[in-house]
């Protein structure tokens with residue numbers, strides 16, 4: 001009898017053994033083989049450009065780090081090299097990472113590089129009806145069509161008429177948390193912004209339906225989970241996260257489509273966005289795609305930055321006091337006899353123009369919040385002929401990536417860059433003018449955020465409601481004041497919340513009726 005602990009499989013039974021192997025063994029083997037092929041095939045590919053540092057080693061390892069630890073990967077590599085650009089490969093596609101003012105200026109100004117294609121390939125996550133084989137009519141430039149509809153959604157008359165509703169949504173949400181207690185600022189800010197963005201971009205029935213809101217929020221989280229590095233780097237592998245993504249997009253379509261149908265069948269026409277789109281002759285897929293994209297922009301950026309603004313103000317009493325005083329003086333100027341009721345009624349008396357133009361303290365707080373949060377990497381794909389960034393050349397079809405942290409956390413531009421200091425933009429300092437395009441919170445050059453006004457209004461309204469309606473402090477898991485400002489999870493390029501060890505809460509007590 002053999003004493004070996006290993007079983008020897010005779011060669012002739014290997015085939016049989018393989019055929020009978022459970023499917024996960026098969027999957028693992030296919031994965032390993034795929035990894036090997038991808039790694040080996042890209043290991044030696046590199047340009048001879050003397051201005052670009054070529055990352056040696058297995059390209060799949062670099063690509064993996066780019067998708068899982070993007071911030072650490074890019075900053076770590078730049079720390080070790082002297083050139084201002086390095087290249088690596090993602091699925092055979094060359095990606096060039098750049099740094100410094102000269103290349104940043106060209107990156108943000110160049111017309112022939114595509115932001116959409118850059119983000120689609122190197123970030124993913126945005127929902128697309130292509131994933132569920134629902135087609136939009138393609139007779140218009142889709143991006144131009146989307147921008148046109150975004151203007152409709154953000155038209156000042158519509159937004160003005162919706163201000164009372166938006167404030168009521170925010171107030172109702174906060175009231176739902178009770179008179180005092182603890183909440184997670186990132187979760188609640190995310191949910192509130194989701195609701196207000198749904199009110200702005202879709203219709204009242206959707207924003208007021210708590211179940212539908214909850215389902216949509218869950219679907220958006222599933223979309224993020226469905227954009228795993230594996231699904232991007234090994235698109236040919238059977239992959240559960242891709243199924244998750246397809247299912248999530250399917251549910252998203254179903255929910256939003258039912259509201260579009262609902263409005264189509266309702267004889268009463270409102271000024272809600274869906275009705276305006278229907279009146280403009282848009283098809284259901286076009287309307288659903290528009291709402292999905294606006295919600296997505298709101299979810300990934302507005303929610304997380306609102307959460308951070310609440311945290312920074314909670315930790316900086318001097319800015320909190322300044323913000324409260326600014327809001328109270330707006331009240332005094334704009335309050336009418338009719339607006340002496342609840343907090344949201346009172347805030348509704350502040351006109352849109354005043355929210356936009358007469359809130360310099362809140363503006364500076366948002367600006368500084370974004371500088372600290374928005375440190376990930378916008379991406380571009382070269383569409384026409386080669387793209388020259390000074391001496392660095394990127395060819396048609398290839399990608400360029402620029403880490404915003406290169407500017408936002410650069411001590412030569414923003415002294416003491418990790419500290420929250422909303423006065424750094426004021427007269428005499430103006431640190432955001434220290435270099436060209438060194439403030440990138442809302443983008444720059446060719447791609448400035450098209451939803452900035454909406455996002456700012458939403459953030460200001462949430463801050464106003466919490467600052468005027470509550471006493472609040474930021475506390476850690478033990479209920480104590482945190483010893484330092486929570487660190488941003490800079491490797492999360494979807495929603496940079498605090499790193500898990502620095503999780504914080506808002507301890508609140510309502511002080512108005």
Ligand code: HEM
Nearest residue numbers: 297298301302305378441442443446447448449450451455
């Ligand atoms: C605090 C919230 C937000 C922040 C910080 C933010 C930031 C940005 C940034 C940095 C860019 C440029 C990206 C790049 O260069 O690759 C951008 C572009 C864009 N954003 Fe926002 N965004 C926010 C909210 C929104 C919202 C709510 C919408 C829609 C309602 C929106 C719509 C867009 C669009 C359509 C573009 C592309 C513009 C273009 O193609 O030129 N954003 N945003």
